[in-house]
Amino acid sequence: MNSLLLTGGRVIDPANCFDGRADVLICHGKVAAVGPDAAAKAPVDTERLEVSGKVVCPGLIDLHVHLREPGQVAKETIATGTAAAARGGFTSVVCMPNTSPAIDNAGTVALIHERAAAQGVVNLYVAGAITKNIAGEELAPIGSLKKAGVVAITDDGHCVQNNDMMRRALEYAKMFELPVLDHCQDYSLVIDGVMREGYWSTVLGLRGWPAAGEEMMVARNILLAEATGAHVHCQHVSAAGSVRLLREAKKRGLPVSGEACPHHFTLTDAAVAGGEKFFASDGKGVFGLDVSSGDPPSWPAYDTNLKMNPPLGSAHDREALLEGLADGTLEILCSDHAPHCDYEKEVEFDYAPFGITGLETELALSLMQLYHSKRLGLADLIAKFTVGPARLLHLPKGTLSVGAEADVTVFDPDREWVFLRCDSVSKAANSPFYGWPLRGRAVATFVGGRKAWVEQGELATA
Ligand SMILES: [Zn+2]
Numbered sequence: 223m224n225s226l227l228l229t230g231g232r233v234i235d236p237a238n239c240f241d242g243r244a245d246v247l248i249c250h251g252k253v254a255a256v257g258p259d260a261a262a263k264a265p266v267d268t269e270r271l272e273v274s275g276k277v278v279c280p281g282l283i284d285l286h287v288h289l290r291e292p293g294q295v296a297k298e299t300i301a302t303g304t305a306a307a308a309r310g311g312f313t314s315v316v317c318m319p320n321t322s323p324a325i326d327n328a329g330t331v332a333l334i335h336e337r338a339a340a341q342g343v344v345n346l347y348v349a350g351a352i353t354k355n356i357a358g359e360e361l362a363p364i365g366s367l368k369k370a371g372v373v374a375i376t377d378d379g380h381c382v383q384n385n386d387m388m389r390r391a392l393e394y395a396k397m398f399e400l401p402v403l404d405h406c407q408d409y410s411l412v413i414d415g416v417m418r419e420g421y422w423s424t425v426l427g428l429r430g431w432p433a434a435g436e437e438m439m440v441a442r443n444i445l446l447a448e449a450t451g452a453h454v455h456c457q458h459v460s461a462a463g464s465v466r467l468l469r470e471a472k473k474r475g476l477p478v479s480g481e482a483c484p485h486h487f488t489l490t491d492a493a494v495a496g497g498e499k500f501f502a503s504d505g506k507g508v509f510g511l512d513v514s515s516g517d518p519p520s521w522p523a524y525d526t527n528l529k530m531n532p533p534l535g536s537a538h539d540r541e542a543l544l545e546g547l548a549d550g551t552l553e554i555l556c557s558d559h560a561p562h563c564d565y566e567k568e569v570e571f572d573y574a575p576f577g578i579t580g581l582e583t584e585l586a587l588s589l590m591q592l593y594h595s596k597r598l599g600l601a602d603l604i605a606k607f608t609v610g611p612a613r614l615l616h617l618p619k620g621t622l623s624v625g626a627e628a629d630v631t632v633f634d635p636d637r638e639w640v641f642l643r644c645d646s647v648s649k650a651a652n653s654p655f656y657g658w659p660l661r662g663r664a665v666a667t668f669v670g671g672r673k674a675w676v677e678q679g680e681l682a683t684a
Contacts, residue, residue, distance in 0.1 A: 225249040226671060227264045230274030231632065236605035237280065237612075237621035246278055248628040251671035256622055272682045273632050276665060277600065280620050281313025281344075281629025282607040284581065286378070286403075286457060286481065286556035289315075289346075292333060293322025298561035298649045300334070303581070304343040306559070306648040308675035310581040311664025313629035314345040314619050316611075319356065320379035326351035326362040328370035335371060343674050344667070345629070347617065349403065352377045352391045358384065361391060368398040373615040376403035378457060379531075381439055383409055385446070392452035401614055403455045406439035406464070407532065416572055418460075418491040418533040426495060426523065428571060431533050433461035440464040444471040444478055453477040455614055458558050460486045460532040462542030469551040479614060480546070481554035484587035485578060487543040489654065491534045494571075496523040504537045509595040510661055519657045526567045527654040530560070531576035547606070548597045554610040555603075557584040561650030579653045582646055587655070589635055589662030600635065628671035632681070637663040 226248045233244040233256060245260035246253065247268070255263045264270075289303040300317075307315045317334065319325030325334065331348050338346035350372035351362045356379065364375060375395055381404060382388045388404075395402045412435035417423050419430025436459070443454040444467060459465060459480045468480045488508055493500040497520035505511065511518060521527070528534065535543075546552040560577025567574050585607075592598040612620030619629060643656045665680040666673070 225268040231278035235622040248671045280608045283314040283611040285316040285611040287559040289317040301341040302649040306581040308667045311631045316347045318378040319351040331370035347373045364394045378405040381407040392450040396452035408438040411435040422491045437463035456480040465546035524571045526574035555606040586660035586662045630668040632666040633664040
């Protein structure tokens, strides 16, 4: 069957400013028609799927995931990570270069492209390293990385501390028209912090990671973007000060941007003290979770699934991120999907690796915190998962324009469900959201017209 018709859905395509009831016809892997005439254009043997009550949008893009290949396949693989992406509603992901070895040369990029072609469930784009081995000491061969097909460079997981080296990286990247993404962390301020410095780090006796440890590098990046004219994108922004700095810089027309992850705008540092303490102090900021009735999700204090980098911020930070997303300061949503093995996380908080999985929960948490809470309309939210990342990385994605690759996500914004560990297809199980009642869920993901994931019993043949 070479053609597929999705009928009766609410089609939202921010790239074309379209929002309305329409049919979508996919032929030979491309979008063939969108609108009332799509059904009439369908060839006779077209498969028809009824999607009324659902949203049909361009395939979602997550530009910040860790797939752990090569070298760390006990945590995740290209096959399992991209399967989790498809289930979460994502048709394209960008993998970070902090693998083993690091993605700092054309050979490793080729290896990943090869494996993605053989085992990937969704489109996989590669981010190359800024410095060799992500060590921050010597620039990676940025030109040859670009030639090998990377869509951006970043030392994610690490941060280039030497400001002159970052300046040179920006100058090279600009020549090659490669966006630079930065994990903003000033090592001299953060030292060995394991959670956000503040009231809860003091109560819990854990070493603090001050908000200024992020804000310092956001400020540095803004200054360097101004000096070089190169675009700098700040990854997983977690602090109110970072949002303010980016807002001011954008107002001045500087080439900077930022992204936010659902855990940072849903949870707070109080969560490290356990579920009960979190819901008592900051639970009101989680949309739709009525903690007075029923039993809210629970977890113990010092749960290492609450340890990530940058760490969870205060309630004030969480609010600033939501405001930044609502007013357009932060134009991209992503997961920072960071899988780890159980044995690595089942240690004292100090010794556990940073990071949590996120591909399967990010759409629901974003819908809850931004759309259901009435901070953002559906089209604006979808834009942060489609045109936002596509524009930053110059990807020919994120649109349902006729002729485009048929990457399509179908989701039910109101569907209530509970995220269970046994239902996850990621290889890893380090999510803090198991047992959470969530609202909004992808029910089908099409990549180049091919079914990458369709939830059983959700879509009727029309
Ligand atoms: Zn990072």
